Amino acid sequence: xxxxxxxxxxxxxxxxxxxxxxxxxxxxxxxxxxxxxxxxxxxxxxxxxxxxxxxxxxxxxxxxxxxxxxxxxxxxxxxxxxxxxxxxxxxxxxxxxxxxxxxxxxxxxxxxxxxxxxxxxxxxxxxxxxxxxxxxxxxxxxxxxxxxxxxxxxxxxxxxxxxxxxxxxxxxxxxxxxxxxxxxxxxxxxxxxxxxxxxxxxxxxxxxxxxxxxxxxxxxxxxxxxxxxxxxxxxxxxxxxxxxxxxxxxxxxxxxxxxxxxxxxxxxxxxxxxxxxxxxxxxxxxxxxxxxxxxxxxxxxxxxxxxxxxxxxxxxxxxxxxxxxxxxxxxxxxxxxxxxxxxxxxxxxxxxxxxxxxxxxxxxxxxxxxxxxxxxxxxxxxxxxxxxxxxxxxx
Amino acid sequence: xxxxxxxxxxxxxxxxxxxxxxxxxxxxxxxxxxxxxxxxxxxxxxxxxxxxxxxxxxxxxxxxxxxxxxxxxxxxxxxxxxxxxxxxxxxxxxxxxxxxxxxxxxxxxxxxxxxxxxxxxxxxxxxxx
Numbered sequence: 001x002x003x004x005x006x007x008x009x010x011x012x013x014x015x016x017x018x019x020x021x022x023x024x025x026x027x028x029x030x031x032x033x034x035x036x037x038x039x040x041x042x043x044x045x046x047x048x049x050x051x052x053x054x055x056x057x058x059x060x061x062x063x064x065x066x067x068x069x070x071x072x073x074x075x076x077x078x079x080x081x082x083x084x085x086x087x088x089x090x091x092x093x094x095x096x097x098x099x100x101x102x103x104x105x106x107x108x109x110x111x112x113x114x115x116x117x118x119x120x121x122x123x124x125x126x127x128x129x130x131x132x133x134x135x136x137x138x139x140x141x142x143x144x145x146x147x148x149x150x151x152x153x154x155x156x157x158x159x160x161x162x163x164x165x166x167x168x169x170x171x172x173x174x175x176x177x178x179x180x181x182x183x184x185x186x187x188x189x190x191x192x193x194x195x196x197x198x199x200x201x202x203x204x205x206x207x208x209x210x211x212x213x214x215x216x217x218x219x220x221x222x223x224x225x226x227x228x229x230x231x232x233x234x235x236x237x238x239x240x241x242x243x244x245x246x247x248x249x250x251x252x253x254x255x256x257x258x259x260x261x262x263x264x265x266x267x268x269x270x271x272x273x274x275x276x277x278x279x280x281x282x283x284x285x286x287x288x289x290x291x292x293x294x295x296x297x298x299x300x301x302x303x304x305x306x307x308x309x310x311x312x313x314x315x316x317x318x319x320x321x322x323x324x325x326x327x328x329x330x331x332x333x334x335x336x337x338x339x340x341x342x343x344x345x346x347x348x349x350x351x352x353x354x355x356x357x358x359x360x361x362x363x364x365x366x367x368x369x370x371x372x373x374x375x376x377x378x379x380x381x382x383x384x385x386x387x388x389x390x391x392x393x394x395x
Numbered sequence: 396x397x398x399x400x401x402x403x404x405x406x407x408x409x410x411x412x413x414x415x416x417x418x419x420x421x422x423x424x425x426x427x428x429x430x431x432x433x434x435x436x437x438x439x440x441x442x443x444x445x446x447x448x449x450x451x452x453x454x455x456x457x458x459x460x461x462x463x464x465x466x467x468x469x470x471x472x473x474x475x476x477x478x479x480x481x482x483x484x485x486x487x488x489x490x491x492x493x494x495x496x497x498x499x500x501x502x503x504x505x506x507x508x509x510x511x512x513x514x515x516x517x518x519x520x521x522x523x524x
Contacts, residue, residue, distance in 0.1 A: 347431055347453075
């Protein structure tokens with residue numbers, strides 16, 4: 001059976017060049033980067049190299065990179081760490097309604113610590129209007145955190161416009177760039193932000209490693225106390241092989257970014273255009289143009305996402321869904337609900353995230369496999385039966 | 396998909412008794428799209444037995460497998476026996492359900508019960524049967 005992996009937002013595969021770069025650090029070069037002897041030197045040099053590679057990916061200074069254990073850790077660190085460090089100035093934080101849970105739940109923790117949090121709404125395409133950010137800002141606002149792009153609907157947010165507002169008011173601005181860093185151009189100066197999160201497994205690096213970039217001079221309170229690793233901002237012996245892998249993946253992403261975007265965009269556009277053409281009552285979620293290059297997301301009406309996912313899996317196609325049934329909390333996606341979709345439609349969420357291994361044939365296979373699956377589930381659906389009776393006048 | 400048992404996968408991939416009964420003796424509808432699952436059961440009764448059971452389900456793999464299993468368990472049973480089918484006995488027959496799915500997706504027995512009660516109340520009310 002044909003195997004088609006279209007769940008690159010969950011994780012990308014590891015590039016063989018990245019694995020090769022990591023191997024020595026799972027072998028002979030095992031030293032602790034904090035050690036002063038030769039063994040430590042080898043590991044430290046590798047970390048310095050990785051720091052430069054990651055910094056170059058986002059056009060930043062290597063000294064401003066802090067390695068973390070994941071995108072989630074970077075977001076927790078940024079939201080909690082920046083807010084706690086600025087709390088003498090105020091206790092108000094602004095986030096968007098469609099942030100990743102690692103930002104939203106961090107904000108909730110801040111509320112328990114006495115902070116106030118305001119959520120900025122989004123429009124039907126999932127776009128944050130900078131004017132709405134401005135409306136939420138108060139005298140005591142000490143942090144704004146808005147994602148660069150949403151991993152579920154692919155929409156890219158107007159970060160430079162929002163940064164103009166925060167910079168005028170000298171409010172630290174963090175962006176979760178986990179969905180964009182290594183995928184689309186990310187330049188911290190052009191974005192105008194003060195802190196930025198990224199993760200290795202989004203651009204063909206290893207899992208369990210991420211980074212937080214934080215502009216020089218911006219204060220942050222560590223989440224992990226201990227030794228003086230990462231200039232005392234993130235204690236704990238570093239995951240050297242993963243960090244080396246992150247660095248190598250960053251270097252390759254920078255080199256091949258233009259080619260990768262050129263490869264993915266037409267595949268994405270083909271899927272976005274063709275799927276709603278072949279299946280009735282399918283809506284594209286997210287922005288039609290301002291979206292991630294490999295990202296095609298839909299809601300299929302009258303049926304539920306997990307059952308679509310399972311039947312696609314039985315045909316060798318890997319996707320994900322934001323339906324309630326696929327979430328541990330059994331709640332519909334907060335992103336789709338914030339965009340104004342009904343629970344009923346949000347249940348049919350299905351998400352294709354393409355990667356550099358995908359071909360035209362893969363997309364054609366999806367386009368040919370999906371309609372009978374949808375049809376089969378609709379024949380089972382009481383919602384579709386009702387729809388057929390009322391709208392089509394019986395079928 | 397190892398989160399589901401083989402039995403669940405079998406009933407999900409090859410659901411039994413999908414569809415609608417024309418002029419059913421009873422109909423039972425439970426759930427709503429907010430929680431993610433909706434099921435409608437249709438029953439045909441003859442001599443106090445479920446001569447036919449059919450269903451339509453909107454929901455996840457577990458919801459579809461549960462509906463299919465309930466229909467299979469109920470078909471041919473007396474009304475009294477069919478009403479004794481519980482979420483627990485359905486889950487057991489399916490060789491278990493993931494913990495978070497047990498309450499949300501396991502509505503089949505409830506829908507069947509509702510369909511039988513619908514039949515009984517129609518009968519009591521002096522309907523066509």
